Structures are given as structure tokens and as C-alpha cells.
Amino acid sequence: MYGRIIGAVCAAALAGAAGAAYPERPIQLIHGFGAGGNADTVSRLVARHLQAALGQPVVVEIKSGAGGVVASSYVAKAEPDGYTLVMLTGGHTVSAAVNKSLPYDPVADFQPISTVTAFPFVVSVKADNPARTLADLLGTARAKPGTVSFSSVGVGSTQHLTGELLAATAGVQMLHVPYRGGAAPVQAVLAGDVDVLVNTATVAAPQLKAGTMRALAITSSRPWPLLPGVPVAADTVPGFQVYSWLGIAAPAGTPGPVVDRLHAALAAMLQDPAFRKAVNDIGSEPSGSSPAQMRTMIESEITRWKKVVQQANIAAN
Structure with missing residues (x-):
């Protein structure tokens, strides 16, 4: 018993010494x-x-x-x-x-x-998309299941699962269109190949500032300083936050x-x-x-x- 106690004390002392010396x-x-x-x-x-x-x-x-x-x-x-x-x-x-x-x-x-x-992530559409709000977008998805598409940087990416969670929480079906990352998801939305971009504010901000895309919602619990005036998704889909x-x-x-x-x-x-x-x-x-x-x-x-x-x-x- 005493041996175990002494061993534990020595181990603790060595750990303390290592911490004091770290990093070397x-x-x-x-x-x-x-x-x-x-x-x-x-x-x-x-x-x-x-x-x-x-x-x-x-x-x-x-x-x-x-x-x-x-x-x-x-x-x-x-x-x-x-x-x-x-x-x-x-x-x-x-x-x-x-x-x-x-x-x-x-x-x-x-x-x-x-x-x-x-x-957080931003839910954005091309500037000429008829959806002016997240409610508009989800209304279309509800009326025509699977016709509203969203892009991501790949199957199983955080952007992919955020889009799926939004659809599930809102009770609609949306079509996932994966890309390999980089600028491809943004370009797909700008080209009209995909309806919705789900991505970070860092990725979306240049297009939003240029007026080529429009932000419908931010997935944070409160308005995001980088994107003033963009509503939080939870205002439309209660409880949704990523x-x-x-x-x-x-x-x-x-x-x-x-x-x-x-x-x-x-x-x-x-x-x-x-x-x-x-x-x-x-x-x-x-x-x-x-x-x-x-x-x-x-x-x-x-x-x-x-x-x-x-x-x-x-x-x-």
C-alpha cells in the first residue's frame, strides 16, 4: 500500500516538473x-x-x-x-x-x-432567385418536394449536414448537390445549376457584397456582425441553429x-x-x-x- 502511495506521489511530482519545464x-x-x-x-x-x-x-x-x-x-x-x-x-x-x-x-x-x-453558416441564393426570404424558399420546397436544391463541399461535409438539418427541422425535402469544394459550390449557384448555397460567411460575403447573391438567413442564434441585416434562420424555423x-x-x-x-x-x-x-x-x-x-x-x-x-x-x- 505504502509503495503505491509513494509511486503516485512520485508520478505527480514528475508530471508537475514536466509541466513547469514545458515546453523545451x-x-x-x-x-x-x-x-x-x-x-x-x-x-x-x-x-x-x-x-x-x-x-x-x-x-x-x-x-x-x-x-x-x-x-x-x-x-x-x-x-x-x-x-x-x-x-x-x-x-x-x-x-x-x-x-x-x-x-x-x-x-x-x-x-x-x-x-x-x-x-455560423449562411443560406444564400442567386440575386435573381424569386425567394426573397427563407420562408419563401421553404414554401417552395414544401409545395414541390425535392425541387429546391442546395450545394455543399461534399457528401458528409458540415455544409451538407447543415442543409439536411435545415430541411428536416422545417419539415421539407431539398435536393443535395455535392461538389469537391473550393469555389465550385458558389459557381454552381451563380450559374443557376443549384438553387441554394449553404456555406460560411467567409465564403458567401464577397458575393453578397457584390450583389450577385442574396442572404436569406444566418444559422447563428443572433444576427452576425459580418452580415448586418441578415435574419437568423430560427426566426423562420424555430429551434434551428448551427x-x-x-x-x-x-x-x-x-x-x-x-x-x-x-x-x-x-x-x-x-x-x-x-x-x-x-x-x-x-x-x-x-x-x-x-x-x-x-x-x-x-x-x-x-x-x-x-x-x-x-x-x-x-x-x-
Whole structure:
């Protein structure tokens, strides 16, 4: 008994010492999406602030593929020492909902540290579309089931499931038309090939400002500063609300003192005016959490998206 007690005390002391010394070498921040995209842009902002706070280089590395699964798998299998971190996105929970199996457990294999940003989606149509409001659009979908189409960046993407959730909550049928990402969904709506764009404010804003597209609703719980005057979808479809997010996690088993050090650095970053402005400028808002809150959010989002997958009869990969 005494041996176990002494062992536990020694382990705690070593963990504390590791936390005090951490970091002693460069840190990798991994994400699984394209250069210049939302995840990449925010990762580089975070890396810059963590580097200043921790006194060691923080290097952003892209391991793209399978909607973030390649990056997440890499970090889940990394040494849990705080030197390999991952920028998780809302796609992390969507992947868990649409894949029959993953090379990692989306909850148990990660140590959440903090969310860093949150952002809604915009429901938009081409400027000459007869629908002037979300109610108009849903009215058409209700009268002619399956004739109103919406684009996304791919089957099983967050944009896809957001469109399916909107249709299910409103009690209508809409036709999903997937694209491979990039500018293709926007171009499809502008060309008149698809009726509705469901995408981030960052993607939609240039077309909305140019007057080539019109925003019908934002999926946030309140009006979004980047798009003043655009109503929230819940005004038309009560209870409908979708945010996506970005957040930092480490491999499961990362020592508590290391997690605490990283969380404190991120919490300070989220209050920094320069970081907040940079995030606002790309259509998001700073949004922090405790490690426990981030874990709970991931669990609840997986549950929600699994229900959407079932309701929409989306074939699991």
C-alpha cells in the first residue's frame, strides 16, 4: 500500500516538473485542410500567439486528406507530451457521424484543450432567385418536394449536414448537390445549376457584397456582425441553429500540467485584441472553453449529426 502511495506521489511530482519545464523544444500544430483556408489561417494565428506565450517555435504542418481524418489520426497516435497538437474543426464530429469506423476514437483518443473560434453558416441564393426570404424558399420546397436544391463541399461535409438539418427541422425535402469544394459550390449557384448555397460567411460575403447573391438567413442564434441585416434562420424555423468551430487538442494521456499551460496560453490569446480582430475579419468570433466543456461539446455534436445522418438516409462510409 505504502509503495503505491509513494509511486503516485512520485508520478505527480514528475508530471508537475514536466509541466513547469514545458515546453523545451518546438511544438507541431497539425491540421488537415488546404493552405489558406479557414483552419490554416486560424492555425497560423494560434501558432504565432502560442510561440510568443510559450517561448518555443510553434510550427504549423498540414496533413490533408479525408476531411481532417489523416491529421487527427496522426495526432491521436503521437506521443502525449504536448509537442504534437491538432487543430480540430466541426468536421471532426461530422466525420464521426458519417463514417462507420475511424482509425481513432474521436473522443477517447484526444485531450481537448480549448475551442478557439466559432462561426455560423449562411443560406444564400442567386440575386435573381424569386425567394426573397427563407420562408419563401421553404414554401417552395414544401409545395414541390425535392425541387429546391442546395450545394455543399461534399457528401458528409458540415455544409451538407447543415442543409439536411435545415430541411428536416422545417419539415421539407431539398435536393443535395455535392461538389469537391473550393469555389465550385458558389459557381454552381451563380450559374443557376443549384438553387441554394449553404456555406460560411467567409465564403458567401464577397458575393453578397457584390450583389450577385442574396442572404436569406444566418444559422447563428443572433444576427452576425459580418452580415448586418441578415435574419437568423430560427426566426423562420424555430429551434434551428448551427455553429461550426475550431479548437486545439492533444493526444489522450497528455499530462495535466501541460494541458493547463496550453489552456492558459490560449485563454490569454483569446483576450488579445489583435487576435480577436484577425478572427473577426475572416467571419468568425473568438470562442474559448475549458477542456471539459470542449469534450462535452464534441460528444453532443457527434450525437446530433448522427441523428441527421439517420434522418437523411445518408450512407455511412
